[in-house]
Amino acid sequence: QSALTQPRSVSGSPGQSVTISCTGTSSDVGGYNYVSWYQQHPGKAPKLMIYDVSKRPSGVPDRFSGSKSGNTASLTISGLQAEDEADYYCCSYAGSYTRVFGGGTKLTVL
Amino acid sequence: EVQLVESGGGLVQPGRSLRLSCTASGFTFGDYAMSWVRQAPGKGLEWVGFIRSKAYGGTTEYAASVKGRFTISRDDSKSIAYLQMNSLKTEDTAVYYCTRDFSGSYFDYWGQGTLVTVSS
Numbered sequence: 001q002s003a004l005t006q007p008r009s010v011s012g013s014p015g016q017s018v019t020i021s022c023t024g025t026s027s028d029v030g031g032y033n034y035v036s037w038y039q040q041h042p043g044k045a046p047k048l049m050i051y052d053v054s055k056r057p058s059g060v061p062d063r064f065s066g067s068k069s070g071n072t073a074s075l076t077i078s079g080l081q082a083e084d085e086a087d088y089y090c091c092s093y094a095g096s097y098t099r100v101f102g103g104g105t106k107l108t109v110l
Numbered sequence: 111e112v113q114l115v116e117s118g119g120g121l122v123q124p125g126r127s128l129r130l131s132c133t134a135s136g137f138t139f140g141d142y143a144m145s146w147v148r149q150a151p152g153k154g155l156e157w158v159g160f161i162r163s164k165a166y167g168g169t170t171e172y173a174a175s176v177k178g179r180f181t182i183s184r185d186d187s188k189s190i191a192y193l194q195m196n197s198l199k200t201e202d203t204a205v206y207y208c209t210r211d212f213s214g215s216y217f218d219y220w221g222q223g224t225l226v227t228v229s230s
Contacts, residue, residue: 003154036216038155045207045223046147046155051216089155097171097214099145099157 004029004090004102011108017078020105022090023071028100030071034093037066037075040104041086049088050075077107085109112136112219114208119224122198130193132208132221140164140186143211146193148204149223156204160211161191176202198228 005023012018022029022037029035035053038046048057050066053073063079073092077084090102118130132144145160159172161182170182181194191208205225209217 034215038217040155045220046217047220048216048218051212051218057218091155091157091216093215097160098173101147101155101157104154 002100004092004100006088006090006102006105008103009106009108011110012080013110014080014082016080017076018080018107020075020088020090020107022073022075022092022102024073024092024100025071028092028094029068029073031095032093033068035066035068035073036091038089038091039086040089046089080109082109112210114210114219114221116206116208116221116224119206119226121227121229123230124198124200124228126198127194127196128198128226129195130206130208130224130226132191132193134189134191134210137210139189143214144182144184144191145209145211145217146182147207147209147217147220149207150201150204158193158206160214195226200228202226203228
């Protein structure tokens with residue numbers, strides 16, 4: 001299946017909010033509440049930030065939130081901090097026990 | 111503390127085989143599904159495949175890009191997951207991550223990754 005569609009880059013100033021979209025189809029994002037988001041700093045392994053659309057793992061700041069409407073999921077980061085600068089990837093269950101990732105979004109904190 | 115440590119990466123010629131290992135600690139390995147995710151240089155993440163826990167049959171699922179060439183297995187007595195890669199292609203060049211797969215829904219822990227380079 002095709003990768004989910006994310007903007008290549010987004011940016012914001014410290015303290016602001018940014019939203020990263022993740023668009024799929026009714027066969028993946030729209031069909032299941034199994035969307036997750038991962039943060040990846042350069043040279044590091046990805047880290048789970050949001051799972052099951054909007055749930056936050058223990059230890060992830062509540063500045064990170066997730067939502068979904070139709071075939072599009074979104075990750076919102078409020079109160080931007082310098083350490084939030086990273087690549088972000090969405091991932092969705094895509095049926096038949098497969099998963100599909102988005103192409104990734106580079107977040108720049110100005 | 112949950113830890114996943116991959117090993118076995120390296121340089122391999124096209125058409126050859128390579129086996130990666132993922133050694134787990136800090137949790138009851140046999141209770142969890144495990145997935146492999148890869149990332150080509152400068153590119154995004156790609157799910158490769160996963161293996162269910164023995165409680166769910168220990169069966170496997172794969173991405174279309176590797177089906178028939180890659181095989182995932184597990185040794186619960188050693189807390190190790192394996193990724194056997196056959197008929198390797200240059201496009202399989204990537205960092206390969208081992209992940210703990212929670213209920214087929216998300217990947218809650220990741221290893222540090224191991225680089226596989228397929229080149230003549």
